[in-house]
Amino acid sequence: MASLQSLRHGPPSALVAPVLGLAAVGAVVVIPLVALAAIPLLVATILAAGGVLVFGLTIWASIEGLAALERWLETDQRFQK
Numbered sequence: 001m002a003s004l005q006s007l008r009h010g011p012p013s014a015l016v017a018p019v020l021g022l023a024a025v026g027a028v029v030v031i032p033l034v035a036l037a038a039i040p041l042l043v044a045t046i047l048a049a050g051g052v053l054v055f056g057l058t059i060w061a062s063i064e065g066l067a068a069l070e071r072w073l074e075t076d077q078r079f080q081k
Contacts, residue, residue: 073079
């Protein structure tokens with residue numbers, strides 16, 4: 001492996017410069033694509049969290065509704081023996 005001092009003597013060789021240029025162009029293309037790919041993942045994560053929240057609230061409201069129904073059945077005269 002070449003030492004760091006030998007790499008500091010002038011510009012990159014004719015073979016390395018196009019590779020570095022292509023890498024720079026690739027980074028300009030790939031980085032925005034990765035950022036755009038993250039948007040659906042973020043939306044899916046938010047929707048999944050919202051779904052869990054809605055499910056939890058539905059279960060809670062169902063339990064509260066059944067408790068209210070039970071209280072009503074116990075106090076309504078039509079259901080007393």
